[in-house]
Amino acid sequence: MSKFTFPESIKSRPVYGTLAPRDGSAHLLVADAHGAEAILDMATPEMMAKAHIIYIPKGEAFEEDLRALNPASFYSGPSYGAAEPRLRKALQDAKMGLQVYLAGTEGLMGQAQNEAMAAGIPHTAIQTEHRGSVARRMQCVHCKGITEDVETDPFVCSHCGLNLFVRDHYSRRLAAYQGVRVDAEDPGNVPAPKGIYE
Amino acid sequence: MSGAEKIAVTVTDIVPLNDLVTRFEFKSTDGSLLPTFSGGAHTVVEMQDGDITRLNPYSLMSDPMDQTAYTISVRRDDEGRGGSLFMHSKVSVGDQMVISYPVNLFSLDLRAKKHLFIAGGIGITPFLAQIKQLERFNGHWELHYACRSESLGSYVDELTSHHPNETHVYYDDQDQVIDLANLLDGQPLGTHIYVCGPKGMIEWVRGTAAGEGWPREAVHYEEFLAPQPGKPFEVKLAVSNKVIEVGEQESLLEAMEREGVDAPYLCRGGACGQCETNVIDYAGNFIHRDHWLDDAEHANGQKIMPCVSRFEGKVLVLDR
Amino acid sequence: MSIQFNDETFRDDYSFYNSERAIKRFPFPFHEDSYMYSVNMEQHRGGPADSVYEKRFDVDEHYVAEMRDRAMVLADDPLRCQSLPHMTLAGWDLLELIMVSKSEDYPDLFELHRDGNNWRWINKPLGIDDSFVFLDETTLPYGPMEYITRQAQGDFCVLDQRDDNLWMDAGMVTTQADWSLDFDIGMNFFEWHAPVPLAHEKGIFVRALKFLLNIQQGAPARRLNWTMTVNPLLDTSPENYHKWGIQKTTLTPENIGAKQHLRVELQTFFRLPRSNALVFPIRCYLCSFQDIMTVPKWGRRLHRVVRDLPVELATYKGFIDNRPMMLDYLKNFDDGLETSAGIWPDLDTEPPLQT
Numbered sequence: 102m103s104k105f106t107f108p109e110s111i112k113s114r115p116v117y118g119t120l121a122p123r124d125g126s127a128h129l130l131v132a133d134a135h136g137a138e139a140i141l142d143m144a145t146p147e148m149m150a151k152a153h154i155i156y157i158p159k160g161e162a163f164e165e166d167l168r169a170l171n172p173a174s175f176y177s178g179p180s181y182g183a184a185e186p187r188l189r190k191a192l193q194d195a196k197m198g199l200q201v202y203l204a205g206t207e208g209l210m211g212q213a214q215n216e217a218m219a220a221g222i223p224h225t226a227i228q229t230e231h232r233g234s235v236a237r238r239m240q241c242v243h244c245k246g247i248t249e250d251v252e253t254d255p256f257v258c259s260h261c262g263l264n265l266f267v268r269d270h271y272s273r274r275l276a277a278y279q280g281v282r283v284d285a286e287d288p289g290n291v292p293a294p295k296g297i298y299e
Numbered sequence: 300m301s302g303a304e305k306i307a308v309t310v311t312d313i314v315p316l317n318d319l320v321t322r323f324e325f326k327s328t329d330g331s332l333l334p335t336f337s338g339g340a341h342t343v344v345e346m347q348d349g350d351i352t353r354l355n356p357y358s359l360m361s362d363p364m365d366q367t368a369y370t371i372s373v374r375r376d377d378e379g380r381g382g383s384l385f386m387h388s389k390v391s392v393g394d395q396m397v398i399s400y401p402v403n404l405f406s407l408d409l410r411a412k413k414h415l416f417i418a419g420g421i422g423i424t425p426f427l428a429q430i431k432q433l434e435r436f437n438g439h440w441e442l443h444y445a446c447r448s449e450s451l452g453s454y455v456d457e458l459t460s461h462h463p464n465e466t467h468v469y470y471d472d473q474d475q476v477i478d479l480a481n482l483l484d485g486q487p488l489g490t491h492i493y494v495c496g497p498k499g500m501i502e503w504v505r506g507t508a509a510g511e512g513w514p515r516e517a518v519h520y521e522e523f524l525a526p527q528p529g530k531p532f533e534v535k536l537a538v539s540n541k542v543i544e545v546g547e548q549e550s551l552l553e554a555m556e557r558e559g560v561d562a563p564y565l566c567r568g569g570a571c572g573q574c575e576t577n578v579i580d581y582a583g584n585f586i587h588r589d590h591w592l593d594d595a596e597h598a599n600g601q602k603i604m605p606c607v608s609r610f611e612g613k614v615l616v617l618d619r
Numbered sequence: 620m621s622i623q624f625n626d627e628t629f630r631d632d633y634s635f636y637n638s639e640r641a642i643k644r645f646p647f648p649f650h651e652d653s654y655m656y657s658v659n660m661e662q663h664r665g666g667p668a669d670s671v672y673e674k675r676f677d678v679d680e681h682y683v684a685e686m687r688d689r690a691m692v693l694a695d696d697p698l699r700c701q702s703l704p705h706m707t708l709a710g711w712d713l714l715e716l717i718m719v720s721k722s723e724d725y726p727d728l729f730e731l732h733r734d735g736n737n738w739r740w741i742n743k744p745l746g747i748d749d750s751f752v753f754l755d756e757t758t759l760p761y762g763p764m765e766y767i768t769r770q771a772q773g774d775f776c777v778l779d780q781r782d783d784n785l786w787m788d789a790g791m792v793t794t795q796a797d798w799s800l801d802f803d804i805g806m807n808f809f810e811w812h813a814p815v816p817l818a819h820e821k822g823i824f825v826r827a828l829k830f831l832l833n834i835q836q837g838a839p840a841r842r843l844n845w846t847m848t849v850n851p852l853l854d855t856s857p858e859n860y861h862k863w864g865i866q867k868t869t870l871t872p873e874n875i876g877a878k879q880h881l882r883v884e885l886q887t888f889f890r891l892p893r894s895n896a897l898v899f900p901i902r903c904y905l906c907s908f909q910d911i912m913t914v915p916k917w918g919r920r921l922h923r924v925v926r927d928l929p930v931e932l933a934t935y936k937g938f939i940d941n942r943p944m945m946l947d948y949l950k951n952f953d954d955g956l957e958t959s960a961g962i963w964p965d966l967d968t969e970p971p972l973q974t
Contacts, residue, residue: 111813111814112812113811124510125512126511126512196484196485196486197487197488197512199512200512221410242857242858243860243861245698272805272806274804282860285860285864304835304836336892337893363893400835400836401836406895408781409708409894410703565835571833
C-alpha cells in the first residue's frame, strides 16, 4: 500500500500534500522507499535538469526508474543517516530560490525538513507527500531517546524500556511524535499493543 | 481606550534635509527616558490642526537603543490631506506634542542569515533604525536604495560614509535602476528581503521574489497608506446609534473619533488589522485601500478598514 | 523585609503551606459557578492592594522556596530552560523588564543600579549582588533569560512574533501543567495548544492569538487558567510523569482536603521592546482544598464548577478518575446558597456555611 489517508487530528500533527513542481533556481528532492513514486508522478525534464535527488530505497526497486529521469545529480544510499552529510552539503551550497520536495515515510520527511529549516527555508515552503509505511518516529518524553519505525500503540521505548503510548502531538524540531508512559498511574497495567491506526 | 499608550513630548530639533523631507526630534516633556523599541517600529503623531486632530504614523529612524530622543522624517505631500503639511509648516522647536508608544509592524526576522533591504524614497526611514540595531549585534545586511535624484537622496551621505560596502544607491534621474532579478538570484539560503517604498516597488519586489521561488515568509514589506480624500458619505453606526457624515478630507475612522465613538486602531495605515469593522448593511461601492483584508473579503462587502477605506453609495451601516 | 519567606518544599515531604494571608490573596479562578473556555483577557495594570494583580511580577512568601525548587529541577534536567539562538535579545528584554519592575515594585527586596550599560543587581532574598554589562552575555553566569528567571517565580515562555503568529522559541519551564518545553520549543501558537480539547472548535485560539499579536509596549494583559494537582508539586512535567503520575492514586476521603490542590496560573503578557517578542509569564499558585474551604464563597463555587465540568475538560486536566471523590468532599461545603459575582473572597459579605 503506497497511499494512506490519515485520520483527522490535532493542529500539531503534520498534514502532507501532493508534490507539484514550482518555479525555482534549483530543486532538491529527498525520498525513501515508495516516496520514489511521488517523484516519478511529478518529474518533468525541465525540472530534472536542475534537480538533485537523494533516495533511500529501503529494499524497494525504484532506483532505476529515478535514474532514468536524468536528474542533474543522483544519490542512492542505505539509510537516512548515511545520506545526511550529503543533504547538509547540498543545503549549505544552495541559494534562495531552491525548492525542496520530500516524499516517503514520516520519519524521513521530518528529519529532512528539519535540515532544510535549519538552513533557512520556512517549513511552509517545503513540499511533502506521504507514501509507504505509516510507522512513526517517536520520542520518549521521559528519557528523550528516539525510537524509529514505531507501528504499534503502546510500544516499548528502545532506550529506557518504558511502555509508552503514542500521541499525535508532533515536534518539527525533533521530527518526532511524543511517547508517554502508558501505565504511570497503574504500573504494570499495559494494554495489548495494536496498530496505530487500528 | 484605542491606540497605543501615549507619550507627551517636546519638539527639540527640526532639520530640513531637502526640498521634500524634514527631520523632527522629540524628547520626553517631563525629562524621563523614552521607551526603547525595535527597528522598523513607528509612532503615531497627534497633530492639533485647528478643530481637526490628525494622527499620522511615522517610522522611528533613530537608534533603538537611544532613549533620550526619537527622530522621524516627514516627506511633504502637497496632494495629501494636510498631515505632512502641518508638520512642515506649523510645528516649531519647543512645541509640545503627543506621540504613541512605538508599535512595530515591520520587525526584523532575527533568524535571518542575511537581511536584504530595498528602499524607495522616504521608505528609507525604518531601515535607518534597523541598520543601527543590526550594527549593534553584528548583523549581516545590505541596502539597495532608490531615490529620485541626488538632491532628494535623504541620508545617502550618512549611509555611504558609514557603510560604504553595504549601501547601494540608485538615482532615477540618472537612469539607475536596481537590477532586481540579478540581485535576488544567488542570495544565500536564509536571506530575508525587506521592502519599504511606493506601492509599485513593493509589488515589483514581491512579484519578482515569488517568481524566483522565494518563500512568502522571507519577503517583508511595509507601506503606510495615508488616507486619501474622497467624496463625502454618510454612515450609520448601529452600536452607537449615530448617523455621521464623513467629510471629503477626513477618513471614516477620523469621522467616528470626531463624533466621540471609541473605535480601535493602531497603525492608521491599513496594515495592522486593529480597526477591522463589520458591515451590517450597504447599498453602494466600497473603496477598499487596506493591506489587511484579502481579495475575497474586499469583494464580499462584510468588512471595512475605516482608517483608509471609503464608501460611495446610498446606505452604509457599521457594527460600531 | 516586608515578606516572611516560608521554609518549605514542593517534593518529597511536601512541607509547602499557605499562610492565612496567602489563602486570602489566592487567585481563585472562577468568577461564576460554572466554567468554560473564554478569551478572558484584561489589562494588567495593577489591582486591589495586596492582591496577586497589584504588582507587575508578584513576589510572595513562596519565593525563596520556589527558586530553590527550580534550581533542583534544572540540575536534574537542563533542557527545561532553552532559548533558540535568535532569542537572546528577547532574553535581555526580559531581564530588563523583570529587574526594573521588581526594583520599583519591591524596593526593600531588590535594587537595580544602572550607569549606562554597567548594571548592578541586588536580590536580597536570594543573597545575590552581581555587576554585569547589559547586552554582554559574557558578564553573566547564564544567558540573560536563564539568569533572571532563576530569580523569578513562575514559568516564562518567550514568544517570537512573525508571519502573523507567535512562536515558542525560548522558555524557562519548571512549574508547568504537564507540557514539555523541550518538545514544544519552536512550535507556533496553534501547535503548542494542539492537545487542548474543545477550545480549537470554539475558535478560542484564533481570537486569543489576534489579541496577543496586538499587545503593545506599555500595555500588558493577563488572564487566569487552572488545573488540579495532587500534592503541592510544582514540577508536574511530562518528563517526570512516570514518577509523579502515581501520586494521583494516593487520594483517600481522609486525606483529600490536604492533598488535593487547586492549581491556578496567573498568565501575563508583555511586549518586549528591543526584540518585538512577547513574554508570557505563567505564575503557578497552589492551594489545598481544605484551605480553599475556609472561604465559604469559594467552597460553594468550587463544588459546582467541578461537578458541572464537561468530561473532556476533566479528562484533559487529569482528574476525571478522582472527580467522584472530590465531589464527595466538596459537597459538604455547598449549602446551595447563591454566590456573589467575581473571583474575590468577599469574606465580609458572603454568609458562612449553613449547616
